[in-house]
Amino acid sequence: MDEEELNYDDLLETAYASLPETVKSGERFEIPQVEVINEGKITIIRNFVEVCEKIRREPKDVLKYLLREFGTAGDIDGRRAVLKSKIGHTQIQGRFNSYVETYVICSECGRPDTELIREGRVLMLKCEACGAKRPVMVRKSQPKAQPKDLISEGNTYEVTIEGVGRRGDGIAKMGKFVVYVKGASKKGTRVKVRIDKINGTNAFGRVVP
Ligand SMILES: [Zn+2]
Helix, strand or coil: CCHHHCCHHHHHHHHHHCCCHHHHCCCCCCCCCCCEEEECCEEEECCHHHHHHHCCCCHHHHHHHHHHHHCCCEEEECCEEEECCCCCHHHHHHHHHHHHHHHCCCCCCCCCCEEEEEECCEEEEEECCCCCEEECCCCCCCCCCCCCCCCCCCCEEEEECCEECCCCCEEEEECCEEEEEECCCCCCCEEEEEEEEEECCEEEEEEEC
């Protein structure tokens, strides 16, 4: 494909065509949104127990995951979680999304109706909707390693502009993601992009210094 020909509509069309049926029909599970407030140096997730109930996971397990990801301490306080560091909403939502993708969503059918079961030393994700069963793939935190298939909102990455969209935005690729970069319209340049929004395998961001 001639990269000059890349444009949003074609890319979106292609992205759309490759989506699983459940996504197309709008049945895709909506990951619950966390409500975050920062108070001085602490961070409160106001609806923590509620979002955990929506994904049917134990709040203490989800909290343990978040604390490990952020390298901080924290506790559950009533329906809230209190983290002893200042962490933004985008970061928390991003990690919460990763938790859901790893420990909740069935990779076969995309539904969240799953349960975690332990078989020997292996943690398995069993889907009640389609019957699929797979070991949980826990990604090791690798801040410096290739973020190819794991990009999250609010984070900044270095990319090469491979094409220019019809609306003048730069287009880059990172693993399975097509990244639309506002403010980068020169092909071949290497820029830092901050991701504002991820929608399926499309990511939207802008150039940062
Ligand atoms: Zn399934």
